[in-house]
Amino acid sequence: FGVKESITALVDDVDFLLQNKGIEGSHDLMWDTACHAPHRFADLYDQRILVILDEFQNITKYIYRDEKCKEEPDETLAGSYHSLAESKIAPMLVTGSYAGWLLKVISQYLEAGRLSQIRFSPYLTEDEGLEAVYKYASFYEEPITNDTAMQINKLCMADPFFISCVIISSYEDKDLTTSKGVADTVDYEISE
Incomplete structure (x- = not known):
């Protein structure tokens, strides 16, 4: 899509991720590139991008730094979005089905004033x-x-x-x- 539409920044980011996926020590930079992409692209192309992070609480439990998942999950990855949570050009919609767990993660890693809680029933009329x-x-x-x-x-x-x-x-x-x-x-x- 990026090549077809001549979106150079997207192509460059994907190329970067592909080139560095097997290089030890590059995972932090790769995560940062992916995590900040919506905000960067919104700024670069002067557009608003809605970032939707569904089941956000899982980021603290199911992402490991080691490929064999032998170490503990990296609970701090949710904090990657701390500076991005208040973005006006790439606002975040953070959702999750485990409300208590989600609120704990948000309060610990996203102490941003722009995140507001909206509770609704999962049931239909x-x-x-x-x-x-x-x-x-x-x-x-x-x-x-x-x-x-x-x-x-x-x-x-x-x-x-x-x-x-x-x-x-x-x-x-x-x-x-x-x-x-x-x-x-x-x-x-x-x-x-």
Whole structure:
């Protein structure tokens, strides 16, 4: 894309990362290059870039400095974004599904005033949940009835993730066209 669109800075950054990926001691500079890229590019091209960091809390638990993952994870990597958190040209949207853990990471490594907490329920309204059931079933070509759609929505408490798990369940005897089939599939998903 960078070559095709003549975005020299992007091509240079990617080339740099590829050239240095096997060189010992270059990982900090490579991380810095990748981490600061949105802010640098926004400044260079006089554009705003929204940086979305989903499941941000995982950066403190699943990234290791050693390739064999024998050492402890590098918990300090979240701090790489400290100076970037208040960027007006590349603002950050930081999200995570483990709210307590995410807030701990943010308070420890991103003491920026521009990060504000917005809490919302992961559940849909009853009507939205029912719509999700129909959309998932249609997308995955999973047969359902109007009655079982309502049952799936109720048993899944209008949680879109749970609904998707039931619709795409690998339960061997899955039959989402009967009440018993739905109950058995939901049971399989929560107990297996």
